[in-house]
Amino acid sequence: MAEKSGADILVECLLDLGVEVVFGYPGGAVLPIYDALFNHPTIKHVLVRHEQGATHMAEGYARSTGKPGVVLVTSGPGATNAVTGITDALMDSIPMVVITGQVPTQLIGTDAFQEADTVGITRHCTKHNYLVKDPAKLAGVIHEAFHIATTGRPGPVVIDIPKNVQIATAPYKRPAPVAHASYHPQTKADAAGIDVAVEMLAAAERPVFYTGGGVINSGPEASTLLRELAALTGAPVTSTLMGLGAYPATGPQWLGMLGMHGTYEANFAMNKADLIICVGARFDDRVTGRLDAFAPNSRKVHIDIDRSSINKIVDVDVAIVADVGSAMADMVALWKARGHEAADLSAWWAQIEGWRAKKSLGYAEDGAEIMPQRAIADLYSACTATGKDVIITTEVGQHQMWAAQHFGFDAPNKWLTSGGLGTMGYGFPAAIGAQMGNPDSLVICVAGDASIQMNIQEMGTASQYRLPVKIFILNNEYMGMVRQWQELTYQSRYSNSYSDSLPDFVKLAEAYGWTGIRIEGPDDLESGIRAMIDTPGPVIVDCRVAKLSNCFPMIPSGAAHTDMLLDPSQVKGSMTDEAKALV
């Protein structure tokens, strides 16, 4: 059998696995791989400006297409720069394979130039990782890595390849399908759990579906099944930040997002429910608020592909370990087979309408300044009017919550945000990745003036690959969420949360060959958004919004769902030490 170099084996494997795009940055320890890529022009390589950008691009690509994102970086700083994005992908269950160069095997452990213990550093921020010391094992490892990254609960996998292994040769043939000795994620639910869940759902008087990112990860058919299950049962649906779009925001049973900045009706429905069906969510602290007051009179069914998510924070009555799509298909089938009809939930819906009447997402406008909520609402209507496929990414902070609250998502894979890790600097590279995977979509990064600066260097990447991404900055000259917490918790002592020395974003746009648009006040808002959408290339919009707006409603840290604050007048201005100690 003909022998190939490790670098060629890697590229062959990527081709076999259907990889179309690699986000990367070259360096000494990956030069053989870059040379192999040079000879395989069918794999598109996106040259980033910083390795963290590459990881978030891969996440955006993966989240918007359902395919794994692939990253290629060099040893040492290349690998360490990738760690934030790898951790982000772990927290949000994003399938990603990161290939890192390593110093040659004989130099490992000698503090060689650009050496870092990549497998050691990434051991706890990956689903799994490998150091490959033998080119003969490379093909098997790469296929296994993609299998692990994309099956079960998806996540990032790192493959560290020393430079001499890239150059050494080994026989290559395409590996057989992965038959792993110990990795067998359970995807099919036990029938008993499905049976109990369906009967509980049929008997419930105040049921609610609490859905999460797992529905998105399971694939578009899971969203279809969720809609069917909701329609069959008539139960209201809420979602975590990560699950937005699985059930349509324009759907009749939609309650809005739940949790810290969720709607009044979603949080009260959770609090008063007699049955919570948790589908691919994980009872995160942003969702539950004070644990001993969380959904106190409810029974709970938890469907999750990861057994460790079950009973981790909240004890549940029925645990279903399965792929949520498969479990919901079973539930729909059993519901129909049993001849169940949707129960009369009119009393429950009347209660929900009462909560909805609070209009918890409302905000006051004085006409002089743009309220950030208004900016998002107008962006939403302008995007909808285009009839295009629209993908929204965000950075992290107030703008992220306002986007989640005021932009409606009717389909999965259209909302890309950093939920678990909360990574400022995620959104813009994620938009580039999403645009790579969806060239005809309108991809917009909703950003804050502070977080956009965390990976702003990737403007060059968008320019280089002619990617028409739009950055819509809600500019309030603050790290808004930090400032909001300082206002609520530290008597408005705004320690280091003012965005001093901001760049002129319009001039910056021009410097990179982009279009820059400034929106100064309410009169420019609609036309500014229109101009952004109509401009064919990449655009930065510097949208000046009210500086001291707070994101409401809000459940303060450590408070119960029923203690939610609807507007600034309810803020008392100080917190106990116990509350201050919570994140």
Add this chain to the structure above:
Amino acid sequence: MHIQEELSQRHVLSLTVSNEAGILARIAGLFTARGYNIDSLTVADITPDHGVSRITIVTNGPPKVIDQIIAQLDRLVPVHKVTDLTESGPFVERELALVKVSGTGEDRIEALRLADVFRAKVVDTTIESFIFEITGTTDKVDNFVGLMRQIGLVEVGRTGVVGLIRGKEAI
């Protein structure tokens, strides 16, 4: 403000894992990263091809934390199986210790007498010292070491616990 701690229970966990580079770091790191306790940890390969190792971990925590530890261990890719010996029925657990004691005269005789009671073996001796080898449960070893401390304990090395369920079945 004060930080409150929950009541703990001792559990013996038995794991089979692929014998690959970094597996021990993966397991130990999981415990530190998630704030779990390790009282003892033993590891050795148990198959002729050296492909599979058994790891025995003695840990403690509230029941909910123990469940989490098992679920978290189970989702590590190289972990084949996790069994909570404490929950799975009757099981045997043993550890081995080497205990060095020095002394002369009556202390020396008393040390030998106690070693006999505990069925400890003498594996090294000088005019002024013994090394005893003792196997047993953690409690038994603790007791023996405690008594030797009063006589003239120099140092002690312990393996940590290994365990198997009783009866003919494997875990």
